Amino acid sequence: xxxxxxxxxxxxxCALTVEVExxxxxxxxxxxxKRGADYAVSEITAPTRVVTTTVISVQGRPVPVKTAVPIPKxxxxxxxxxxxxxxxxxxxxxxxxxxxDLYGSPIVVxxxxx
Amino acid sequence: MREFDLVIVGGGxxxxxxxxxxxxxxxxxxxxxxxxxxxxxxxxQCIHNGFGLHTFKEELTGPEYAYRYAVKVDELGIPYETxxxxxxxxxxxxxxxxxxxxxxxxxxAGAVVLAMGCRERPRGALxxxxxxxxxxxxxxxxxxxxxxxxxxxxxxxVILGSGDIGLIxxxxxxxxGAKVKAVVELMxxxxxxxxxxxxxxxxxxxxxxxxxxxxxxxxxxKLEGVYVAAVDSKNVPIEGTEEYFECDTLLLSCGLxxxxxxxxxxxxxxxxxxxxxxxNESLETSIEGVFACGNVLHVHDLVDFVxxxxxxxxxxxxxxxxxxxxxxxxQIKLIPGNGVRYTVPGTVDVTNVEQEVHIRFRVTGVFRxxxxxxxxxxxxxxxxxxxxxxxxxxxxxxxKKEKLEGLSGEMTVEIxxx
Numbered sequence: 126x127x128x129x130x131x132x133x134x135x136x137x138x139c140a141l142t143v144e145v146e147x148x149x150x151x152x153x154x155x156x157x158x159k160r161g162a163d164y165a166v167s168e169i170t171a172p173t174r175v176v177t178t179t180v181i182s183v184q185g186r187p188v189p190v191k192t193a194v195p196i197p198k199x200x201x202x203x204x205x206x207x208x209x210x211x212x213x214x215x216x217x218x219x220x221x222x223x224x225x226d227l228y229g230s231p232i233v234v235x236x237x238x239x
Numbered sequence: 240m241r242e243f244d245l246v247i248v249g250g251g252x253x254x255x256x257x258x259x260x261x262x263x264x265x266x267x268x269x270x271x272x273x274x275x276x277x278x279x280x281x282x283x284q285c286i287h288n289g290f291g292l293h294t295f296k297e298e299l300t301g302p303e304y305a306y307r308y309a310v311k312v313d314e315l316g317i318p319y320e321t322x323x324x325x326x327x328x329x330x331x332x333x334x335x336x337x338x339x340x341x342x343x344x345x346x347x348a349g350a351v352v353l354a355m356g357c358r359e360r361p362r363g364a365l366x367x368x369x370x371x372x373x374x375x376x377x378x379x380x381x382x383x384x385x386x387x388x389x390x391x392x393x394x395x396x397v398i399l400g401s402g403d404i405g406l407i408x409x410x411x412x413x414x415x416g417a418k419v420k421a422v423v424e425l426m427x428x429x430x431x432x433x434x435x436x437x438x439x440x441x442x443x444x445x446x447x448x449x450x451x452x453x454x455x456x457x458x459x460x461k462l463e464g465v466y467v468a469a470v471d472s473k474n475v476p477i478e479g480t481e482e483y484f485e486c487d488t489l490l491l492s493c494g495l496x497x498x499x500x501x502x503x504x505x506x507x508x509x510x511x512x513x514x515x516x517x518x519n520e521s522l523e524t525s526i527e528g529v530f531a532c533g534n535v536l537h538v539h540d541l542v543d544f545v546x547x548x549x550x551x552x553x554x555x556x557x558x559x560x561x562x563x564x565x566x567x568x569x570q571i572k573l574i575p576g577n578g579v580r581y582t583v584p585g586t587v588d589v590t591n592v593e594q595e596v597h598i599r600f601r602v603t604g605v606f607r608x609x610x611x612x613x614x615x616x617x618x619x620x621x622x623x624x625x626x627x628x629x630x631x632x633x634x635x636x637x638x639k640k641e642k643l644e645g646l647s648g649e650m651t652v653e654i655x656x657x
Contacts, residue, residue: 179389235303
C-alpha cells in the first residue's frame with residue numbers, strides 16, 4: 126500500500142511517498158534527508174502525539190493539562206474525554222498529576238491555578 | 240515620585256526575560272508593570288506544546304514555559320506590579336501608570352524596556368463584506384474563551400487565515416467537540432508552521448483551502464454561514480467559485496500587529512514594515528534609554544527567540560543605566576535587499592557590539608536552494624546557503640564582531656538564488 130505524508134522535521138515539508146507492506150515500511154521516497162525516512166517509519170508504524178487540553182475544575186475554572194509523554198494518535202479523542210471527566214479541585218500547581226496512567230502517560234497540570 | 244533604574248512595560252515572555260537579564264547584570268532597582276493579574280502574557284492561554292525547544296531543549300506548553308521564567312523572577316526577587324496599566328511614557332522617561340491600588344501615578348525610569356507584545360488583526364481591518372453578527376472572533380479571543388474562561392464559543396467553525404493561532408484553534412475546537420469545516424487562506428502558502436498543518440489539520444482531516452478567502456458573511460444578529468471563493472494571482476476573488484459553509488463561528492487568524500500605541504505617544508520612530516520600533520544593535524529605539532524587544536518590536540514565530548532577544552535588551556538597558564551612553568562609532572545601516580522584507584536591528588554601531596550581533600529578518604516569499612548574503616562596500620560579510628527559506632520562519636543570523644570591524648555605510652541583506 127502507498128501512503129502520502131508531509132515530513133514535519135524542517136520547513137522543507139518534503140512530500141513523502143511511503144510504501145507499506147502489512148505494518149512494515151519497505152520504501153520511503155521524496156525525502157531529502159535521513160530524518161524524513163525516520164519520520165515516515167514512526168508515523169506509519171506507531172504514530173503518537175502529545176495531547177494538551179483543559180479540565181474544568183470543581184470550582185469552575187479550566188486547568189490546562191497534558192500527557193507527560195506522547196500517546197497513540199488513534200487514542201487522542203478517548204484520552205481527551207477521560208481527562209474531561211476527571212475531578213480536579215483547586216488549587217493546583219505545575220506538575221501535579223491528575224490521572225496516573227492513560228495509555229502509558231500520566232496526565233499532568235501545566236499551570237498554577239487557584 | 241517613585242524612581243526606578245529600569246521600568247519594564249509588560250510581564251510576558253519578553254518582559255520577564257529582559258528583567259532577569261538586567262538583574263543578572265547587577266541592576267537592582269528593576270520593576271515590571273503588567274496589566275493582567277499575573278505574569279506570563281499570552282503564553283498563559285497557549286496551552287499547546289512546542290515551546291522551549293531552543294531554550295530548554297524540551298517541548299513545553301505555553302503556561303509551563305511562562306512558569307519557568309516567573310519562578311526565576313521570584314527567585315531573583317524582581318518586583319512586579321500586576322493589574323497595572325502603563326498609560327503614557329514621555330521622552331524624559333517618565334512613566335504614567337494606573338492601578339486599582341495606587342490610582343494614577345507617574346514614576347521616573349533610568350531606562351525603559353518596551354515589551355508590550357502584539358495583538359491580532361481584527362475584522363475591521365480585513366474588509367469582509369456582510370453584517371456584524373455575533374459569532375465572529377479573532378482566533379486568540381476564542382483561545383482565551385476556551386482555555387482561560389472555559390467557554391467554547393461555537394459548534395461549527397470556519398477559520399480565515401492559516402496563521403499558527405488559527406491552526407492551533409482548529410485542533411482545539413475539534414477536541415472540544417466542535418466541527419471545523421475549513422481553514423481558508425488567501426495566500427498560496429500557509430503562514431503557519433508545517434508541523435501545525437500536519438498535527439492540527441491533517442490529523443483531524445480539516446481541509447486547508449489555499450488561495451481562497453471569505454467573500455461574504457451571512458446572518459444579521461447571529462452568524463449563519465460564510466461564502467468562500469477562490470482568488471486569482473492578484474488575490475481577487477474569482478466569480479463563480481463561491482462555496483457556502485454553514486457555521487455559527489468564524490475565527491480570524493490574519494496576522495499580528497505589534498502593540499505600539501505607547502511607543503508612538505512618546506515619539507519612538509516606527510518601522511512601517513514591522514510595525515515595531517526602529518532599533519540599533521543594542522535594541523535601543525530612537526529615544527535614548529528606551530529599548531524594545533519581543534513581539535512589540537517585530538512579530539516572532541518562536542517564543543525562544545523572544546526570550547533570547549529580550550535578554551539582550553535587558554542587558555543593554557542595564558548597561559545604559561550603569562555606564563551611560565557609549566559614544567557612537569561608525570554606523571552600519573542595514574538595507575533589506577532582494578527577498579528580504581525588513582531587518583532588526585536597522586543600524587549597527589560596532590563599538591557597542593560585545594562579541595556578536597543578531598540580525599533577524601523575514602523573507603518575502605518561498606525561496607528554495609538559495610543563500611542569505613550580506614555585503615558591505617562591495618565585499619561579502621556573510622553567506623549561508625539554505626535548502627528552503629519561508630516567510631513563516633524568522634531568520635536569525637549571528638555575525639561575529641571581528642567581521643564587522645572597520646565597516647561603515649550600508650550593508651545589504653539579500654537572498655540570492657543559485
